[in-house]
Amino acid sequence: MTSKAKVTPASRSKSLATLAGLKATQHDIVGHCLNPYCGGRLLDMDALIRQFGPDHVVINDKRIAEALVCRNPPCPRYGQRGGTITINPRTWTPPSAEKPLKKP
Numbered sequence: 001m002t003s004k005a006k007v008t009p010a011s012r013s014k015s016l017a018t019l020a021g022l023k024a025t026q027h028d029i030v031g032h033c034l035n036p037y038c039g040g041r042l043l044d045m046d047a048l049i050r051q052f053g054p055d056h057v058v059i060n061d062k063r064i065a066e067a068l069v070c071r072n073p074p075c076p077r078y079g080q081r082g083g084t085i086t087i088n089p090r091t092w093t094p095p096s097a098e099k100p101l102k103k104p
Helices: 009-013 019-024 045-052 063-067
Strands: 027-032 040-042 084-089
Touching: 019 027, 019 045, 027 045, 027 063, 045 063, 063 084
Parallel strands: none
Antiparallel strands: 027 040, 027 084
């Protein structure tokens, strides 16, 4: 006989399926416009949580991708809506979060 794991608010916040879970496990969402040469941009996780809610499931979701607007001026799709998203583990530190080295 097998038992199912009990889902609690704490375990839900660690799930990679929700916005809160992605934030808690230090994952980022990158938005890509429909031009394959445009590149992607890091989306603001806090803004996504405010707009869609912390329990919003991002797996197979189309609402975030449909809300994307291309912000790359050289791109022919600049200003147009729609795109795709990817979920990436955070492997870099934004320059604003880096601490200056202390001199010995």
